[in-house]
Amino acid sequence: MPDFRDPGHLPNLRPERQPPHPSWLPRQRRGTTPQMIGRYPDYDVLEAAGSWDEATRRVVLGRLGRPGPLRFFSLEEEPALRAFCDTVLAQDGEPRVPVAEFVDGKLADGRLDGYQYADMPDDRDTWRLVLRGLDEVARSRYGKDGFAAAEPATREAIVGQLASGQLAGGVWDKLNASRAWSVCMRAVLAGFYSHPWAWNEIGFGGPAYPRGFMRLGPLSTTEPFETHGATSEDPGRVAEGGQP
Amino acid sequence: MTGDLLRGLLKGALGPARNDSRYLLDVHSRQLPGEGTMRRYADSDEVDLVIVGAGAGGSVLAQRLARHGWRIVMLEAGPFWHPDDDWVSDEAGSHHLYWTQKRIIGGADPIELGKNNSGRGVGGSMIHYAGYCPRFHPSDLRTATLDGVGADWPVSYAELRPHYERVERELPVAGQDWPWGYPHRYPFSPHPVSGAAARIWEGALKLGIGMRAGPVGIVNGTFGNRPHCIYRGYCLQGCKVNAKASPYVTHLPDALAHGVEIRADCMAARVELDEATGKADGVVYFDEIGGAERRQRARFVALAGYSIETPRLLLNSVSRRFPRGLCNNEDQVGRYIMVQGASQTAGRFPDELRMYKAPPPEVSSEQFYETDPARGFARGFSIQTVAPLPIAWAEHVLADGHWGRALREYMRDYNHWTTVGVLNELLPQPGNRITIAGEADPYGIPVARMDYSLCDNDKANVEYSTRLITDILHAAGAQDVLTIRRYAHLVGGARMGSSPDDSVIDASQRAWAVPNLFLADGSVCPTQGSANPALTIMALASRLAERMASGAAMDDDPAARAGTAGGGRRRR
Numbered sequence: 161m162p163d164f165r166d167p168g169h170l171p172n173l174r175p176e177r178q179p180p181h182p183s184w185l186p187r188q189r190r191g192t193t194p195q196m197i198g199r200y201p202d203y204d205v206l207e208a209a210g211s212w213d214e215a216t217r218r219v220v221l222g223r224l225g226r227p228g229p230l231r232f233f234s235l236e237e238e239p240a241l242r243a244f245c246d247t248v249l250a251q252d253g254e255p256r257v258p259v260a261e262f263v264d265g266k267l268a269d270g271r272l273d274g275y276q277y278a279d280m281p282d283d284r285d286t287w288r289l290v291l292r293g294l295d296e297v298a299r300s301r302y303g304k305d306g307f308a309a310a311e312p313a314t315r316e317a318i319v320g321q322l323a324s325g326q327l328a329g330g331v332w333d334k335l336n337a338s339r340a341w342s343v344c345m346r347a348v349l350a351g352f353y354s355h356p357w358a359w360n361e362i363g364f365g366g367p368a369y370p371r372g373f374m375r376l377g378p379l380s381t382t383e384p385f386e387t388h389g390a391t392s393e394d395p396g397r398v399a400e401g402g403q404p
Numbered sequence: 405m406t407g408d409l410l411r412g413l414l415k416g417a418l419g420p421a422r423n424d425s426r427y428l429l430d431v432h433s434r435q436l437p438g439e440g441t442m443r444r445y446a447d448s449d450e451v452d453l454v455i456v457g458a459g460a461g462g463s464v465l466a467q468r469l470a471r472h473g474w475r476i477v478m479l480e481a482g483p484f485w486h487p488d489d490d491w492v493s494d495e496a497g498s499h500h501l502y503w504t505q506k507r508i509i510g511g512a513d514p515i516e517l518g519k520n521n522s523g524r525g526v527g528g529s530m531i532h533y534a535g536y537c538p539r540f541h542p543s544d545l546r547t548a549t550l551d552g553v554g555a556d557w558p559v560s561y562a563e564l565r566p567h568y569e570r571v572e573r574e575l576p577v578a579g580q581d582w583p584w585g586y587p588h589r590y591p592f593s594p595h596p597v598s599g600a601a602a603r604i605w606e607g608a609l610k611l612g613i614g615m616r617a618g619p620v621g622i623v624n625g626t627f628g629n630r631p632h633c634i635y636r637g638y639c640l641q642g643c644k645v646n647a648k649a650s651p652y653v654t655h656l657p658d659a660l661a662h663g664v665e666i667r668a669d670c671m672a673a674r675v676e677l678d679e680a681t682g683k684a685d686g687v688v689y690f691d692e693i694g695g696a697e698r699r700q701r702a703r704f705v706a707l708a709g710y711s712i713e714t715p716r717l718l719l720n721s722v723s724r725r726f727p728r729g730l731c732n733n734e735d736q737v738g739r740y741i742m743v744q745g746a747s748q749t750a751g752r753f754p755d756e757l758r759m760y761k762a763p764p765p766e767v768s769s770e771q772f773y774e775t776d777p778a779r780g781f782a783r784g785f786s787i788q789t790v791a792p793l794p795i796a797w798a799e800h801v802l803a804d805g806h807w808g809r810a811l812r813e814y815m816r817d818y819n820h821w822t823t824v825g826v827l828n829e830l831l832p833q834p835g836n837r838i839t840i841a842g843e844a845d846p847y848g849i850p851v852a853r854m855d856y857s858l859c860d861n862d863k864a865n866v867e868y869s870t871r872l873i874t875d876i877l878h879a880a881g882a883q884d885v886l887t888i889r890r891y892a893h894l895v896g897g898a899r900m901g902s903s904p905d906d907s908v909i910d911a912s913q914r915a916w917a918v919p920n921l922f923l924a925d926g927s928v929c930p931t932q933g934s935a936n937p938a939l940t941i942m943a944l945a946s947r948l949a950e951r952m953a954s955g956a957a958m959d960d961d962p963a964a965r966a967g968t969a970g971g972g973r974r975r976r
Contacts, residue, residue, distance in 0.1 A: 377599015
């Protein structure tokens, strides 16, 4: 039986620093999470949206609208973009947080982050080069018809090399891979973890103005509208000592 | 006993004198009162003072001098905020609070800018700083003498102390009685400590490390029309409550009430020099991209654009007298810029801690602030609890090397984690500097390049302190730890000193080379200690204003200009 007090599921404490397959997690019972998995199956941050201030509600609920179409990336770049975003966030099924559209909107609007490494191109060019470089590696080293056409294990292997700065040849001789990785991941992480579905998955309380938080600990850290981490096994069977 | 009782009763009851900002604010709205009725000047009016930058330094200078009747125009590159509409309780939605115009970063250890350390808009970076408001220690002002590193300030702690006390009353700062540096009290009692921060405190105690709640510039109680903090955790996204101190609520309301004009969305391009007299006679700026140049005339010019924009503005102000940039004939502008090492380590605990509640800044320690020869490096670091929201937490997890399924797993575990960080005093080096890059911003103004490289002392400091905070988490019983190496804050870049050979401005923050030009921001600091810089920037601006009002800052006596470390008063 999964026990959240125990840290056994954390990658650093496991062989090869990899977590267990997410099938051990409960299915979301209330609201939506990415791939409908999470640790707080009965928690939906959006149920508190009525208590948020108007400006915040407009920004956060705006992320639930129909995403796209892409404005910055071309049709040719789209498959690699989507495959990259899916792989680095392990989004292997619906419902997906539309991270590709978030990244595309950020770059199309020129909402950049305020700094550019002296040995790197503009972030917009970096993204294009990275996608091209991923396709190149998939073709030249793995014989695939592009990064998006590769099976998940191959994509993960390529991304693993990108993350550790090991890619070389073609685009990668001109681009500092570890800096490119940080440029891309900055945008990807902001896209995913700004979405209320991801907040449901991790049990984050979300915006709290003007209401505020009252239960800061140590006695309790859970507001009345928040729920504790939970699992989905049958309590009766667990009590009898059987497997869930 | 009686004294403690009296002080306890008075906690939170004594307000600052000569600053009515807290009463001018509206209880029911977060907009800066007085914007609609703000006094306006024409470009052709010769005002007494034009200030570039409406952040920590510029705002305090304006508020003080307006009270002395000075006619002042502030030029601010960013927008005039209307927090009810412009600010949100959301990380990604707060992107517009940061200076996101392009800057080039280089050197062996390039420093990430943007949301990490650079603000834009009325109120400056303090709109999105965490809220920690520690003072510098007296030793910070004499590191060359005491430790043989860095530089001595031309200003003594005794000169700065009354301004620290005054600004602490204005913010107001909440915290326990402070045992480190120059021991002092705070005007407001400490905030309650969250369960997440308490874990770190427990770990520190087990290692014999003392920590204290505070010091934070966050109202604990009510303060005029500013309400109590509601512990929603979004300090770094702009305080919609008006509980966290920033010039927007602490100094600009009073400044507007005393006739200051804040000209927002106005990007300064260069300081104009009267070639005949050698004095600055105004600032050239743009009020829109592609617009015509405008020029505000003024008797005095003060730059408060912070450690990157102030040097950039000086370097872009080229004239016959100053072909390499204003005040840069000695090649000192842009040098000795500093950031602080800011590694953070997170620890995992069996219970749900939910670190997103309560302000991110809660509990800190300055026990390791000064040099300890046993550690093998000069100067030291401070320890502070922090509390990343989900996007910042994802960056933390990524920095420990996790992506894909592993990242998602750590993210789902968010509520079980608590985070502690350090601030390392990295040493000032001449090669760490701002220069002008080979490209221009949308206004056509050449952008800044920032080069940064750590020295061996810096690296040893970062290593030692990162290990120590990890030990704290293990002592507290953490089941797993994740570490991110990063940097925070900016100071230096146009430092004050006792001689034009190795500094840009004198002990009164007046340019050595231009008699009516002052610098009033963090760029003036010769060293940085391991304290967050906001309070010191404000205190320095407060001192500068006092000296400008009295005329002391315009004193041409060489000994006065050299300050405490110069002339006959040098102590060796």
